[in-house]
Amino acid sequence: MSLVISHLARRFGPTPVLRGIDLAVEQRELIALLGPSGSGKTTLLRIIAGLDWPDAGGLSFDGDDWLARSAGERRIGLVFQHYALFPHMTVRDNIAFGLSVRPRGNRPDRAGIADRVGRLLRFLQIEGLADRYPAELSGGQRQRVALGRAMAIEPRVLLLDEPFGALDAQVRRDLRRWLRGVHDSTGTTTIFVTHDQEEAFELADRVVVMNAGMIEQAGRPDEIYDHPATPFVARFLGLTVEVPVAMRAGRAEAAGLDLTALPRRAIPDGPATLFLRPADIQPLPDPAAPFRVTEIVSTGALLRIMARDDAGCRIEAEIPRRDGRDLREGQPVALRPVTGQIFPAGGTLAARAPATPVTLKEAFA
Amino acid sequence: MSVAAVATIPAGRRKRVLPGFGLTLGVTLTYVGIIVLLPVIALALKGAEIGPARFWDIVSAPRTLAALRLTILAAALATVFNAAYGLLMAWVLVRYRFPGRRLLDAMVDIPFALPTAVAGLALTALFSQNGWYGQVLAPAGISVVYTIWGVAVAMSFTSIPFVIRTVQPILEDLDRGQEEAALTLGASPFQVFTRVIFPAILPAYLVGITIAFARSLGEFGAVIFIAGNLPMKTEIASLLAVIRLEEYDYNGAAAIALTLVAIAMVLLVASNWMQARLTRRRVPA
Numbered sequence: 001m002s003l004v005i006s007h008l009a010r011r012f013g014p015t016p017v018l019r020g021i022d023l024a025v026e027q028r029e030l031i032a033l034l035g036p037s038g039s040g041k042t043t044l045l046r047i048i049a050g051l052d053w054p055d056a057g058g059l060s061f062d063g064d065d066w067l068a069r070s071a072g073e074r075r076i077g078l079v080f081q082h083y084a085l086f087p088h089m090t091v092r093d094n095i096a097f098g099l100s101v102r103p104r105g106n107r108p109d110r111a112g113i114a115d116r117v118g119r120l121l122r123f124l125q126i127e128g129l130a131d132r133y134p135a136e137l138s139g140g141q142r143q144r145v146a147l148g149r150a151m152a153i154e155p156r157v158l159l160l161d162e163p164f165g166a167l168d169a170q171v172r173r174d175l176r177r178w179l180r181g182v183h184d185s186t187g188t189t190t191i192f193v194t195h196d197q198e199e200a201f202e203l204a205d206r207v208v209v210m211n212a213g214m215i216e217q218a219g220r221p222d223e224i225y226d227h228p229a230t231p232f233v234a235r236f237l238g239l240t241v242e243v244p245v246a247m248r249a250g251r252a253e254a255a256g257l258d259l260t261a262l263p264r265r266a267i268p269d270g271p272a273t274l275f276l277r278p279a280d281i282q283p284l285p286d287p288a289a290p291f292r293v294t295e296i297v298s299t300g301a302l303l304r305i306m307a308r309d310d311a312g313c314r315i316e317a318e319i320p321r322r323d324g325r326d327l328r329e330g331q332p333v334a335l336r337p338v339t340g341q342i343f344p345a346g347g348t349l350a351a352r353a354p355a356t357p358v359t360l361k362e363a364f365a
Numbered sequence: 366m367s368v369a370a371v372a373t374i375p376a377g378r379r380k381r382v383l384p385g386f387g388l389t390l391g392v393t394l395t396y397v398g399i400i401v402l403l404p405v406i407a408l409a410l411k412g413a414e415i416g417p418a419r420f421w422d423i424v425s426a427p428r429t430l431a432a433l434r435l436t437i438l439a440a441a442l443a444t445v446f447n448a449a450y451g452l453l454m455a456w457v458l459v460r461y462r463f464p465g466r467r468l469l470d471a472m473v474d475i476p477f478a479l480p481t482a483v484a485g486l487a488l489t490a491l492f493s494q495n496g497w498y499g500q501v502l503a504p505a506g507i508s509v510v511y512t513i514w515g516v517a518v519a520m521s522f523t524s525i526p527f528v529i530r531t532v533q534p535i536l537e538d539l540d541r542g543q544e545e546a547a548l549t550l551g552a553s554p555f556q557v558f559t560r561v562i563f564p565a566i567l568p569a570y571l572v573g574i575t576i577a578f579a580r581s582l583g584e585f586g587a588v589i590f591i592a593g594n595l596p597m598k599t600e601i602a603s604l605l606a607v608i609r610l611e612e613y614d615y616n617g618a619a620a621i622a623l624t625l626v627a628i629a630m631v632l633l634v635a636s637n638w639m640q641a642r643l644t645r646r647r648v649p650a
Contacts, residue, residue, distance in 0.1 A: 050548075051545050071545075071549045072551040076549055077549070080546060082540075086543055086547075086560075097560075098552075101547070101556045153551060
């Protein structure tokens, strides 16, 4: 266990931004803080960095109380969303900054600094840019320099705030793979903030989904994807179709829907809500079914099918285009969800799972 | 409209967002020509009429030399003070929030708005033997009125807004992320200032200092009240030029004025050159 966050709370004036965060980060872990804007993920990152201070709670690293240490004493590497490179310094001097500001006693000598910077430049594949200024670099290059500057001090924890937020799609994908490689070869414990689900799931060992200042769910990407713990996580992960159902003996029932493919759930009898991904719903032509296709839109690879029943319930399904050749508008269809998530009705908050810290060991148990 | 039609419109007839480039540039150039350039050219021509030998005689006369020495020395004193105090003032106005900050911010412009003669009178009253400041300073053996210190005080008063107002916007626009980055990299607050903040504001700071110095060299209204204007002692160069003019010594007046212009020009060119050097590679071409 390296970084332990306990009951962390922070408010800006009357607005609570963090409402009791508990999280433990293991050595060498790569963690994504995922959430919509305003969920408090950047504030959490800044508190870990020592640039903001909580109103309550604890933060320690290997038993050392970090709330008693300044940002500089924590030896963390922080990469800012807009990089915050020093514009009056060359790439080389930017990367050397953290070493050159050390007190004389433990500062490497000139040759030592040059050597470390040279190795980083090679490692990050930006040797050719060493004598350029930040204004002369592209976004992706600046990102690499910012990472190099943070890594030069051999940080105990690397923190990245929306690391790919300001880049275009292709560069994002390349840098994502590259960052994963950097992490795997250095083994530095890394926490990054993102609002991009794909980015979080592709990169991270563990994803922490945040909403309104609380952790909704923390776990391995596949685990969260398959078993969202709360309605918020379900919606955030694309389970955008919500159908009211009735639970009976652990099975969900709804008129016109074939829910037999869903496993039994330990949810008491009564009203509940079924969350579905459009791609997990199969529309099957069935003259007796209450749902009718109202609209079919092609996105190229997929067909997006809107269906509604006489009661006005609308459901959106997505299927590969080649599977939808026999579907016509106005046709009656039976809808068969392959997989979905059920939460008892009665408000989303009641269904919220307690935000308990999930350690890596528990996650893999 | 087809793409081809757009492509064949001649460059000269392409619509600009705002019309009137020809008119506005014309007005601007006319203005610069009549108000700025012509007087300087006239002065230069007048100087050329004098001839180098006579010019040198005027400028190297003891009274002229004394006036120039006093002017430059007092302007240097005023500028050293303004450089330090102006930076501090800009820092306080940008970095802290306190009651009365807006008022303080507005007060910075008073020296711009106040007639310089009024400033001179007020300063003289304050620093005279029985003025508020003079009463305190006189027992300590410090006299300001009728000395170089008085000249420097008056120059400083009228030129300090130049330093504050050039540094302030740059300081406001600084990316706080850079300071935070430096802190997380282990820099001390002092290192954050000297290695991150100061280099960022240095180009503007140099410009502010140069303009303040140039302005001090030419300050007239505020200075003549407090200086006492004793020839060889507390007589500034621009006042000497006025005196020569009143004596119908046009050549003398022009030679002194030209010398002041030359010093100011050299300073401005040097400051622009330094600024260009410092910012050369910070902004992509």
